Structures are given as structure tokens and as C-alpha cells.
Amino acid sequence: MKTILVTGATSGIGKSTAELLAKQGNRIIICGRRNEVLESIKTELSAFTEIFSLKFDVRNLEEVETAINSLPEEWKNIDVLINNAGNAYGLDPLSAGKTDDWDSMIDGNVKGLLYVSKMIIPGMKERNSGHIVNISSIAARQTYANGVVYCATKKAVDVISEGMRLELTEFGIKVTNIQPGAVETDFSLVRFKGDNERAATVYAGYDPLKAEDIADSIAYCVNAPKHVCISDMTIYPTAQAEPRTIYRK
Template sequence: MSRIALITGATSGIGKATAEAFANSEINLILCGRRQEVLGELKTYFSSKVKVITLTFDVRNKESVFLAIASLPEEWKNIDILVNNAGNAHGFSPIQDGDVDDWDAMIDGNVQGLLYVSKAVIPQMVERQTGHIVNLSSVAGKQTYANGAVYCASKAAVEALSEGMRYDLTAHGIKITNIAPGAVETDFSLVRFKGDAERAKKVYEGFEPIQPEDVADAILYSINTPARVTIADIVLYAKAQAAPTVIYRK
């Protein structure tokens, strides 16, 4: 069987674009997400190119993560590439006005979820002494900004986990790549602003934001380098973006 990639948060945005890029490169897909109907549609779409299997779970639910990944058929258990893409941003307010439920959603999804999925996948990579883990952090994990303290903290944790994984797993032949996108036009802002479409739209006005396909290209590049090369960290900004919160709009 060709290489097998497991992608979390595969039903939209960067995850879906990465699945497309991988399928075009003949990498078989384990697509994971919460929306079973969408996963079914993606399976039908990608099955004309590669072998596809879907797993429905929320990365925040430890039991669901381990049960789902353990349920993979034997021929799918040797995962070559893990893309930890699932994550979220909830709310945009000063720390003193923050909603604790929003904090829990971000910490549980962006940090705990990444850990749960990684824990379920890493042992077989260690046993085989090969594998590649790609973690999606954010430029927010490199530079904190006002009204985003907890989100930035969760993505800074992803940065630290990527570095820590590299220390622990390089000796086992496992590559670790951290991808930190800037302003990507996805449902990110719509979720952050609780479905306020007008407010979310304004985030991307006046400049050309990164598209999910651009991030997928970076992921594809990182997993296709020669065996002797590890791409440790990639930062992607929109051309008009100089820093997480510095965007030159027309």
C-alpha cells in the first residue's frame, strides 16, 4: 500500500485542502472529523484517486479518539503521516472578560486533542522507526496579541509540543514539522466571532489572505523532502501581512 496519512479536522479549510493535495500525490487517506455526512462526501470524492477511510470523532474526547484509531483495519494501522490540524478559536476579548467555556474549548481542542491523537498514533511509528508528524500551530503561537491571550497560549503550546516531539522522536526516525500560518481565509473567524458573518468578513477585507491550498502546499512540501531532510518550522504570512496583527489593507 502507498503511504497512509491521517488528517484531523479534515472536513473543511486546511484539513480538506491537505487531503486534496495528498490525494493528488497518491497518498491514501484517513480523514477524521466530527461531521459524518461531510466525511462521507469526501470519501466518495477522493476514492476515485486513492484509498480512503473515515473516522468520526471529536479530538477533545479522549475515549473517542483512542477507540476510533484503534478500530482501524489492520492494513491501515501503520500510519506514515499524521497531520494534527483540528483546532479552534473561540471569542475575542480581554482576558478579564473571557468566557471560561471558550477557554476550555481552545485548550481542549488545540492542545489536549493534539496530544490524544498523537498518543494514539506515535507508538506504531516508534515501533517501525519511521513516520512524520505535522502540527498546525499559528503565528499567534509565536507572538501574543491583545484579546487573544488564551488562543495564543494554546498555539504556543503547539509550538512547544512540536519542539519537544522533535527532541523525543528524532532518535526513532520520526520527523516533526511545525506549520504556523498567518491570515488564512477559512471559517476560523466565523467560529471565533460566534457566527457573526459580517464581523468575520471584515477580517479578510482590503488584502489578499492566504488560502487553505497555500498551507496544504507547504505541508506537502515538508512531507516530500528527502529522507535526510527535516523541515522543522514553516511560517506563512499573507503578502500584505508583516506580523500577526499588522496587515496593510488597501
């Protein structure tokens, strides 16, 4: 049984991952910004294992520090950190981009990942064991027009994962970087700020990945033998060849 902390656990990939790993008997710390959703998920998953919830916004360093420092002693030894929280806002060229959107993506996808990791890594180093799973994107592999800042933040996740591996391998800590392709979650609804019609077109005419598919992949990496580290994993739906190319029916 592992103690696993999942950020962005109130929806999408994070929620599916928390659910699967809970059903496998791990102790799960679910993290998110919406307390009522956290409590609902905690109630649901408590049927399978021990669940602890933390409410904080990864973009706010003070909230991150306060929340993680508040963990009871029996929850402090985190075996696996899954840095899932992140976002995409807008699909505009740089010349028309909104700086608030840029800040939200950089703060969530890059700084938030760093803030949480900085709090968890020292304990892993002391114990000479641990596993960090960072959720990147195929957007890190191929930049696309009108998504430059989002692509840049996910490229940063790749670089951070590589750097973590260089710094942490000697301490017995695994680092896994996962690059999902098109996954049908609230991702596009958030990107298009609640425009359901526009968001639906992203997943129309083909079978996109589901959050459960990525959860399966994360679980595979987390459950690998101690001497095995899955360093990088790229996952496309069958209909997608690269970020910009999807073959629709």
C-alpha cells in the first residue's frame, strides 16, 4: 500500500487516477480547489481505502505550503506524487493573447508543479524512495499556432521532469513524464471558457482518449517493479497522428 498525493483530483484525469489507485488499495490524498467536490469524492472513495483531502490552489505558494504542512503525521510520508493539476486558456495568436490567460497557464502548469514538488521532494530524499509523475502533453512535442504559451508550459514540464530525474535518481526516486494526446475531459471547455459548442467540436468525429485511459497508464507506471522506471510515455488516440492531425469520420 502506497500513500499517493494527486493534484487536480476533482475532475478529469486526476479524479480517474485517484479512483483507480484507491480501488487498488492505496491511501490517497486528493487535492483541489473546490471543497464540496473534494468532500463528495472523499466520501465516494472511502468505500475502497483511506482518503484525505486538501483544498488549495497550486498557483498560490502560501496555500500550497499551508495545506501540505497541515497533513497529519501519519499522512506525511508520501510515496507517490502525481502532478496533474493544470489548465489551458484561450486559443489565440500571441499578438491577440490575453496576459491573464498566460499567467494562469504559467502559474498552474509550471509554477504550481514546482511549488508542490518542492514540498514533497525533501521527504522522499530523506527516505531514499519515491515516485513523481508529471502530466505533460503532446503539445510539448510539437508547438502549434495559437497555442504557443500552453505548448511552452508543457515543454517546461518535460524539461522539469528531465531535471528531476537527473537530481533524484541517486536517491532512489523515480520520475515519470506522461504526454497525453486528445483526452475528452473538461480541458476544452475550460480552454474555451464555457463554450460547450466549440469545446464539443474538439472531440467530434473520432474516438478520443478517456480520462480512464490515462489513469490506467499512470497506474501501470506506479505499479512497476522497484527496479523499473517508466521515464516517458506518450499516449495518442488511434485517430491522432500528432497534435494538429486528427482523422475524423
